[in-house]
């Protein structure tokens with residue numbers, strides 16, 4: 464597998480040379496550079512005993528037919544954010560291709576179960592603000608009515624951008640036909656965070672994707688003159704919001720993997736000579752455990768009411784967005800740990816804070832697992848995103864072992 468992993472790294476570099484400029488990767492979904500990346504991908508299928516097609520949502524499917532139609536699916540995404548890195552998404556697709564090639568060679572083109580490689584369309588949502596586009600269409604959780612009117616920064620409509628790539632917005636739900644015979648889904652991805660590097664471990668088994676609670680919290684006080692209003696007579700909406708911004712740290716830190724972020728604060732009237740009469744703050748809370756997430760949400764609400772009262776203010780909450788946690792399949796998570804241990808000796812289990820296509824696949828009821836490889840400095844969505852090549856090789860080798868175990872598992876259940 465080592466030689467295969469090496470050539471996969473060479474392919475990733477080739478893709479980088481083809482689709483990056485001085486600012487980073489530019490494989491923005493539904494753009495000419497993205498189409499170029501996909502056309503390049505197809506040139507790597509020549510001489511392989513596979514079939515290829517695009518589904519109704521623009522997902523790219525490469526199929527190696529096996530003795531059984533029951534399929535192991537490997538995948539990730541070739542699209543990137545603007546000025547993105549060389550590994551986010553691309554590693555899972557090209558690493559998956561290396562594994563598919565290895566399986567094709569081992570079984571002389573006919574493995575016991577079918578093996579499919581998917582490149583999901585528009586995972587990032589960087590252009591139209593709709594992440595997990597292709598995988599949600601596959602899973603049947605797409606939101607066409609809400610997405611139809613989306614436009615990019617130039618005013619171009621999502622519907623028109625899709626049409627230019629041969630995708631009809633009203634038909635994307637037909638991507639759900641691809642779920643037929645799906646036995647399991649595996650995705651290799653860079654961690655995009657600092658946990659594995661901090662533990663000095665190359666690889667980790669992902670427990671699932673965290674649930675998210677995202678809220679707008681508005682504190683109402685009293686606008687007043689900054690010169691004439693004594694300190695003890697103020698109803699300062701920012702003071703209440705500031706107390707909450709600090710309090711979310713202990714709220715999150717009571718749980719090992721939870722995170723809470725106040726990412727935006729707006730003050731009104733927002734001038735240097737007025738006490739803040741209204742303050743709008745956003746809160747993003749995440750955890751893999753639904754009970755922990757619910758408890759953190761409740762605690763933040765209770766604390767916001769306490770701080771509002773202390774500052775002579777009132778507070779209102781409105782939900783911006785939420786999504787349930789998606790734990791991965793326990794058997795496959797165990798296989799993933801075994802594959803990692805067999806490859807590098809030591810494994811670690813960790814939840815994923817970012818969402819991934821794998822969460823949509825899992826939500827559709829398909830047994831799913833993810834393998835993370837260490838990200839240097841935890842940086843992603845940036846051209847400096849990087850992983851040691853030695854770790855990339857180990858990641859592809861571990862994915863190969865995980866795929867072999869999972870194929871056995873699918874075959875045993877037929």
Ligand SMILES: [Zn+2]
Nearest residue numbers: 551552586652
């Ligand atoms: Zn990604």
